[in-house]
Amino acid sequence: xxEKYQELLEYRNSIDNIDSALVFxxxxxxxxxxxxxxxxxxxxxxxxxxxxxxxxxxxxKQLAITAQLDPEFTKSFLKFITTEVxxxxxxxxxxxxx
Amino acid sequence: xxEKYQELLEYRNSIDNIDSALVFxxxxxxxxxxxxxxxxxxxxxxxxxxxxxxxxxxxxKQLAITAQLDPEFTKSFLKFITTEVxxxxxxxxxxxxx
Numbered sequence: 001x002x003e004k005y006q007e008l009l010e011y012r013n014s015i016d017n018i019d020s021a022l023v024f025x026x027x028x029x030x031x032x033x034x035x036x037x038x039x040x041x042x043x044x045x046x047x048x049x050x051x052x053x054x055x056x057x058x059x060x061k062q063l064a065i066t067a068q069l070d071p072e073f074t075k076s077f078l079k080f081i082t083t084e085v086x087x088x089x090x091x092x093x094x095x096x097x098x
Numbered sequence: 099x100x101e102k103y104q105e106l107l108e109y110r111n112s113i114d115n116i117d118s119a120l121v122f123x124x125x126x127x128x129x130x131x132x133x134x135x136x137x138x139x140x141x142x143x144x145x146x147x148x149x150x151x152x153x154x155x156x157x158x159k160q161l162a163i164t165a166q167l168d169p170e171f172t173k174s175f176l177k178f179i180t181t182e183v184x185x186x187x188x189x190x191x192x193x194x195x196x
Contacts, residue, residue, distance in 0.1 A: 008134065011137070015130055018127045020158075022127075023158055024161075026172075032109050032116070035109055036110075039106055060117055067122050069125035070128075077120075077124065
């Protein structure tokens with residue numbers, strides 16, 4: 001039984017490592033989208049860009065298939081991130097800062 | 099104006115690279131949680147584990163602060179992922195496969 005429990009611990013250690021990597025990658029992603037937000041404000045571009053988003057979804061769904069990840073989950077994931085990004089962009093447009 | 103547009107393209111290229119990395123990391127994460135799902139079925143453990151989830155949230159919020167990522171967004175992000183994982187675990191428990 002102890003050996004089995006050890007197996008679960010090992011899975012969880014790997015999940016924790018991946019989660020750390022995800023957090024640091026997301027932090028970098030938001031640093032860049034923040035710059036995009038300022039750029040859009042400067043150039044009076046809208047906070048969202050449906051064409052760009054559609055292309056992102058298509059590209060990531062293809063990548064998901066290669067990676068054996070559920071493409072529909074990948075779409076929801078991108079939507080989840082993009083919703084936060086658009087919220088940031090609107091905030092930057094309205095207030096000049098984030 | 100062309101130079102400015104170039105700047106936006108460069109931001110977007112970096113975002114695309116990060117998104118690719120996120121997709122491949124998520125794919126690996128779900129490979130491991132799938133194993134956890136089978137493990138839990140075998141050992142008759144529940145699909146979710148509130149203690150484990152609480153610890154994960156605390157740990158990732160601390161990491162988020164280090165990475166300059168919004169801790170509350172990080173919490174929502176983990177919740178988003180965990181909801182999908184628990185759905186998988188329930189499916190594995192009920193059907194024996196994913």
